[in-house]
Amino acid sequence: xxxxxxxxxxxxxxxxxxxxxxxxxxxxxxxxxxxxxxxxxxxxxxxxxxxxxxxxxxxxxxxxxxxxxxxxxxxxxxxxxxxxxxxxxxxxxxxxxxxxxxxxxxxxxxxxxxxxxxxxxxxxxxxxxxxxxxxxxxx
Amino acid sequence: xxxxxxxxxxxxxxxxxxxxxxxxxxxxxxxxxxxxxxxxxxxxxxxxxxxxxxxxxxxxxxxxxxxxxxxxxxxxxxxxxxxxxxxxxxxxxxxxxxxxxxxxxxxxxxxxxxxxxxxxxxxxxxxxxxxxxxxxxxxxxxxxxxxxxxxxxxxxxxxxxxxxxxxxxxxxxxxxxxxxxxxxxxxxxxxxxxxxxxxxxxxxxxxxxxxxxxxxxxxxxxxxxxxxxxxxxxxxxxxxxxxxxxxxxxxxxxxxxxxxxxxxxxxxxxxxxxxxxxxxxxxxxxxxxxxxxxxxxxxxxxxxxxxxxxxxxxxxxxxxxxxxxxxxxxxxxxxxxxxxxxxxxxxxxxxxxxxxxxxxxxxxxxxxxxxxxxxxxxxxxxxxxxxxxxxxxxxxxxxxxxxxxxxxxxxxxxxxxxxxxxxxxxxxxxxxxxxxxxxxxxxxxxxxxxxxxxxxxxxxxxxxxxxxxxxxxxxxxxxxxxxxxxxxxxxxxxxxxxxxxxxxxxxxxxxxxxxxxxxxxxxxxxxxxxxxxxxxxxxxxxxxxxxxxxxxxxxxxxxxxxxxxxxxxxxxxxxxxxxxxxxxxxxxxxxxxxxxxxxxxxxxxxxxxxxxxxxxxxxxxxxxxxxxxxxxxxxxxxxxxxxxxxxxxxxxxxxxxxxxxxxxxxxxxxxxxxxxxxxxxxxxxxxxxxxxxxxxxxxxxxxxxxxxxxxxxxxxxxxxxxxxxxxxxxxxxxxxxxxxxxxxxxxxxxxxxxxxxxxxxxxxxxxxxxxxxxxx
Numbered sequence: 066x067x068x069x070x071x072x073x074x075x076x077x078x079x080x081x082x083x084x085x086x087x088x089x090x091x092x093x094x095x096x097x098x099x100x101x102x103x104x105x106x107x108x109x110x111x112x113x114x115x116x117x118x119x120x121x122x123x124x125x126x127x128x129x130x131x132x133x134x135x136x137x138x139x140x141x142x143x144x145x146x147x148x149x150x151x152x153x154x155x156x157x158x159x160x161x162x163x164x165x166x167x168x169x170x171x172x173x174x175x176x177x178x179x180x181x182x183x184x185x186x187x188x189x190x191x192x193x194x195x196x197x198x199x200x201x202x203x204x
Numbered sequence: 205x206x207x208x209x210x211x212x213x214x215x216x217x218x219x220x221x222x223x224x225x226x227x228x229x230x231x232x233x234x235x236x237x238x239x240x241x242x243x244x245x246x247x248x249x250x251x252x253x254x255x256x257x258x259x260x261x262x263x264x265x266x267x268x269x270x271x272x273x274x275x276x277x278x279x280x281x282x283x284x285x286x287x288x289x290x291x292x293x294x295x296x297x298x299x300x301x302x303x304x305x306x307x308x309x310x311x312x313x314x315x316x317x318x319x320x321x322x323x324x325x326x327x328x329x330x331x332x333x334x335x336x337x338x339x340x341x342x343x344x345x346x347x348x349x350x351x352x353x354x355x356x357x358x359x360x361x362x363x364x365x366x367x368x369x370x371x372x373x374x375x376x377x378x379x380x381x382x383x384x385x386x387x388x389x390x391x392x393x394x395x396x397x398x399x400x401x402x403x404x405x406x407x408x409x410x411x412x413x414x415x416x417x418x419x420x421x422x423x424x425x426x427x428x429x430x431x432x433x434x435x436x437x438x439x440x441x442x443x444x445x446x447x448x449x450x451x452x453x454x455x456x457x458x459x460x461x462x463x464x465x466x467x468x469x470x471x472x473x474x475x476x477x478x479x480x481x482x483x484x485x486x487x488x489x490x491x492x493x494x495x496x497x498x499x500x501x502x503x504x505x506x507x508x509x510x511x512x513x514x515x516x517x518x519x520x521x522x523x524x525x526x527x528x529x530x531x532x533x534x535x536x537x538x539x540x541x542x543x544x545x546x547x548x549x550x551x552x553x554x555x556x557x558x559x560x561x562x563x564x565x566x567x568x569x570x571x572x573x574x575x576x577x578x579x580x581x582x583x584x585x586x587x588x589x590x591x592x593x594x595x596x597x598x599x600x601x602x603x604x605x606x607x608x609x610x611x612x613x614x615x616x617x618x619x620x621x622x623x624x625x626x627x628x629x630x631x632x633x634x635x636x637x638x639x640x641x642x643x644x645x646x647x648x649x650x651x652x653x654x655x656x657x658x659x660x661x662x663x664x665x666x667x668x669x670x671x672x673x674x675x676x677x678x679x680x681x682x683x684x685x686x687x688x689x690x691x692x693x694x695x696x697x698x699x700x701x702x703x704x705x706x707x708x709x710x711x712x713x714x715x716x717x718x719x720x721x722x723x724x725x726x727x728x729x730x731x732x733x734x735x736x737x738x739x740x741x742x743x744x745x746x747x748x749x750x751x752x753x754x755x756x757x758x759x760x761x762x763x764x765x766x767x768x769x770x771x772x773x774x775x776x777x778x779x780x781x782x783x784x785x786x787x788x789x790x791x792x793x794x795x796x797x798x799x800x801x802x803x804x805x806x807x808x809x810x811x812x813x814x815x816x817x818x819x820x821x822x823x824x825x826x827x828x829x830x831x832x833x834x835x836x837x838x839x840x841x842x843x844x845x846x847x848x849x850x851x852x853x854x855x856x857x858x859x860x861x862x863x864x865x866x867x868x869x870x871x872x873x874x875x876x877x878x879x880x881x882x883x884x885x886x887x888x889x890x891x892x893x894x895x896x897x898x899x900x901x902x903x904x905x906x907x908x909x910x911x912x913x914x915x916x917x918x919x920x921x922x923x924x925x926x927x928x929x930x931x932x933x934x935x936x937x938x939x940x941x942x943x944x945x946x947x948x949x950x951x952x953x954x955x956x957x958x959x960x961x962x963x964x965x966x967x968x969x970x971x972x973x974x975x976x977x978x979x980x
Contacts, residue, residue: 094933097852099941105860112867132964135957142950159943161932175932177942180949184942187953191960192864198967199871 068117075117082110090185091178100181104188111189112196120200131194138186145180208263208277211247211287212330215240215294215323219316226312234302237315241298241322245291248284248326255284255685262332262396268947278332278395281685285531286329286460288682289538293452294322296661300546301444303657304553309442314354318448321347325453329460334383334393337461338376341425344457345372348449352441364437367746371434375424382417385410399467399692406472415469419462419478426458426512429486430742436505443549446501451508451545452538459512459534462519463527467692470522476613480520484619486513491626495633495722500548500558503630504541507584510627511537517616518599521606524691529598531686532699535679536591536672540583543665544634547577550658551638556648560633565643569651572659574639579666583673585631585719586624586712591672593712594701596624600708617707621715628719676701770892777899784906794905797912808848815841832869836862853937 086106093099115123149158161175218240226233254261260280267275279287298318305311324343331337346369353365387393389408390401398405405411422428427435435455439446449455462479469475487510494506515533518526550573551566552558567574583590603620606613653659672679676699687695703709764775788794804812818841821834839862846855884892923936923944933939941949 093935093938094942095935097856097935097937099853099935099938101941102853102856102860105857105864109860109863109867112864116867132961135960139954139957142953146946146950159931159946177931177933177939177946180942180946181938184949184953187957191956194960195963196864196868196871198964199868201967201971 071117075113079110079113082113083107086110090181093181094175094177100184101188104185105192107185107189108192108196111193115196115200120197123197131190131197134190135187135194138183138188138190140183141186142180142183145176145183148176207247207250208261208279208330211244211251211291212277212323212327214244214247215319215326218243219319219323222312222316222319231307231311233311233315234298234305237298237319238295238302240319241291241294244322244326245295248287248291251279251284251287254279255281256681260689264332272393273335274333274394275336276332276394277330279330280689281682281687282460282463282531282689283329285535285682285686286456287326289456289535290322290325290329290453293448293538293542293665294318296542296546296664297444297448300447300549300658300661301442303655304442304444304549309354314351314442317347317350317354318445321351321449321454325457328457332395334387334395334398337395337464338380338383341379341421341457342373342376344454345369345376348372348438348454351445351449352438354442354445355440358440360437361440364434364440366750368434368438370750371431371746372424375421375431378417378424379421382414382421385414385417389414395464398465402468402471405468411469411472412474415474415478418465419482422458422461423482423516424458425461426455426516427486427509428458428482428513428516429489429509432486432490432506432509433743433746435509436502439499439501439505443501443545443552446504447542447545447549450505451541455508455512456534456538459515459519459530462516463530463686463690466519466522466527466690476520476522478520480517480616483513483515483517483520484616484623486510487517487623488513488619488626491623491630494630495626498560500551500560500563500634500638501545503560503634504544504548507627507630508541510623511541511584514596514599514620514623517620518602519690521602521616523602523605524687524693524695525598525605526602527690528683528687528695528697529595529602531690532598532679532683533595534686535682536583536595536669539665539668539672540580540590540592543576543662543669544580544584546658546662546665547573547580550654550662551651553658554649554654555651560637562644562646563638564641565639566651567639568643570639570653572653576659576662576666577635577639579669580662581631581635583669584634585628586715588701589670589673591669591676593673594676594699597703597708597712600624600711601703601706604707604711617711621711621718624712624715625718625722628715629722632719632723674701774895777895781899781902785902788906788909793909793913795912796908811841811844811848815845828873829870832866832873835869836866839865851937853935 086103089098089106090100090103091098093103111123111127114126145159149160159175159177159180161177218236222233222236225236229236251261260278262276262278264274264276267273298315301314301318305314321344324340324347327340328337328344331340349365349369352368353361355361356365383393386398386405389410390398390405392398392401405414408414424431435450438450441449490506490510490513494503494510497503497506511533515530515537518530518533520526548558551563551570554570554573555563555566557563579590583592586592586596600617600620603617606616680697680699683699684695684697687697766772815838818834818837822831822838825831825834839858843855843858843862846852846858923940927936927939928934931939931943933943
């Protein structure tokens with residue numbers, strides 16, 4: 066059931082969605098967005114490839130292991146928490162600061178971002194893992 | 205300070221990295237274990253000044269301060285002594301295991317488990333907090349389960365592993381209860397603070413229950429009667445594991461705990477009554493069982509149980525001498541028993557059997573091993589010039605001193621002698637029956653001395669055994685440091701080989717005399733064929749209990765895990781109604797201000813009507829696909845409502861979740877066989893309808909009540925006010941997720957991860973099973 070229209074559109078749209086999801090991830094602290102939303106969005110983009118083409122294409126485009134992705138995400142999130150402990154603060158204490166970078170201007174860096182990246186990775190990994198296993202398993 | 209973290213986390217880190225390193229190192233992965241244990245040992249050595257100096261090291265990290273939890277380490281004489289033994293013997297075991305394992309064994313897994321265990325054990329002895337101690341305690345239980353069941357293809361190994369984890373977990377659960385009670389009455393779980401509050405704790409009405417519960421944990425871990433049953437079965441583990449876990453480290457965790465809480469609890473009569481008596485009974489019984497056994501490892505297992513009993517008895521005496529004797533015997537026992545296990549490992553490795561009825565005359569073929577066995581057996585028997593003698597003398601002395609406290613306490617010296625005489629007899633049995641006599645012709649393999657690598661570790665332990673036996677004063681500083689830590693007083697003892705003609709010496713003489721009598725052939729045969737008084741019934745009880753508890757658990761779980769989604773939903777919805785309803789009634793929140801409820805825009809009405817129609821569609825449509833699409837419509841309309849209410853984050857999340865769910869549904873349904881819809885009975889339909897109506901009605905009431913309360917202060921204001929100030933983010937929803945409630949989020953993503961991996965594992969397993977069936 067390959068549709069030519071879907072096929073052509075997906076090729077373009079997937080890039081936009083993925084880019085937008087990363088945008089969502091980084092601006093989530095101050096505007097709508099965040100790791101969870103961005104993660105789902107990225108997963109949806111990849112699911113779009115899956116629906117348009119097949120699992121093989123997905124695997125070729127994204128040769129990563131989803132369980133490893135989940136593990137990495139948990140590592141980021143828990144690691145952010147442990148970072149605080151190492152510096153003598155309670156587990157999961159977050160902090161932030163503002164930096165001035167030439168050309169770009171004032172930006173804010175928060176440890177919450179690294180936590181959010183963890184959330185992002187787990188959400189993408191788990192969603193894709195479930196969908197791809199069910200897709201594969203039901204054949 | 206960093207050194208403590210180093211000591212505890214290096215083994216864990218190395219264990220985690222083992223699978224990666226194995227890809228490069230292959231079968232030589234043992235070297236990785238050796239490196240790791242050497243690094244840890246070095247870390248422990250660098251902490252020595254805290255044990256021997258005046259001030260112990262106390263590092264403290266906040267963990268979850270709102271829950272009163274902290275993460276801390278405490279290094280004093282006692283914890284250092286244990287850390288020294290664990291890491292030191294850990295090095296020797298790693299070296300020995302490098303030569304011991306055979307080709308088909310998964311080397312990487314073995315060393316990863318071993319390091320995992322070592323880290324847990326070090327964390328256990330170095331923790332400053334009882335709660336953290338329990339976490340490490342349970343980690344040692346898990347890692348020892350994995351190690352005992354290492355050869356999981358044999359049934360005995362699986363049986364032993366399950367038994368050990370069940371018996372020690374029962375004690376562990378009791379210990380958690382005791383610790384919680386203790387934390388509640390003392391207001392802290394930090395060990396140094398508990399020691400400071402010892403007076404208050406001893407006066408408290410809950411003193412005895414707390415003591416009993418915590419001791420249950422210690423007794424089960426240290427295999428004290430009647431929990432001793434797991435240790436002999438744990439001997440199914442590879443011998444390096446037995447030598448490490450079941451002689452010198454894990455089983456001593458109970459002894460450690462008793463020593464650690466000694467300053468908090470000792471002084472009351474209950475302490476001596478519980479601790480010393482249980483130790484005494486265990487010591488005598490286990491020594492008797494040891495004499496009856498013919499499997500070398502079983503003898504050593506019971507011997508370990510018996511020696512642990514001896515140590516625990518001495519700790520129960522609640523005086524400085526008892527503590528000192530225990531501290532010294534812990535070291536000595538670790539050395540000679542660890543060595544004996546390694547020697548038995550060599551014998552097993554080289555001859556193919558551990559049965560002493562088959563082993564004879566090995567002194568000709570394995571002379572070096574014979575020397576080691578000689579040293580180990582004589583130290584265990586408590587013969588002068590070996591380390592076991594000196595500490596056993598001390599325990600005798602402490603036991604003899606008890607007569608002065610109460611007349612009934614004379615049972616301690618009497619039974620200490622009887623137990624030691626039995627110990628003497630089985631120690632002699634180990635050495636003489638294996639290495640003397642004519643050479644055996646029925647051995648599976650042709651015996652010879654092992655390679656140097658396997659002799660190194662027991663050799664070093666043998667050297668320590670002899671050196672400490674002849675010159676006990678070399679251990680003086682360490683024993684004094686540990687004793688001071690146990691009793692919280694500064695002690696300054698001297699250790700000497702010769703004490704003069706003290707009562708303790710005469711007790712030793714009597715011990716040897718009775719021991720020789722017992723060892724005479726006729727007595728030995730009688731013991732070996734006598735009926736045991738009641739010890740076996742504990743095992744029988746376990747064997748009866750285990751299958752029954754499994755069946756019972758399955759039935760119990762079956763009650764609420766019906767494996768039908770509909771029931772799970774019913775539980776969840778039911779709980780929502782009951783709990784939220786209870787809160788509403790309790791706080792009298794059934795107040796409604798309905799006057800502005802109907803003031804909505806036209807498009808809101810349109811959305812609401814569409815919402816209702818779509819929901820009805822989910823219930824009435826026949827085709828699955830139509831239902832899923834209908835459900836999707838509900839989701840998108842919900843999303844529209846979020847937009848109307850200006851909640852972009854929620855709307856976005858809802859939209860995406862909905863997309864993913866619809867895709868998942870379609871995926872599942874697309875591949876599902878087209879089954880006929882089951883005709884449900886009328887009563888079932890009515891029940892489901894009732895549940896839906898009640899839930900729906902309740903939620904409506906709940907929302908209306910909440911809406912009527914919107915003028916009161918809510919937590920939302922706090923978040924709105926502090927989101928930018930405290931967390932530097934203007935998106936409150938996201939700040940709550942990643943900062944204010946980050947712990948919840950962490951929990952949620954862990955659940956998500958487990959769900960993902962669960963689906964993966966289940967489906968994969970199903971496919972593999974299907975493939976297997978197809979191929980068959």
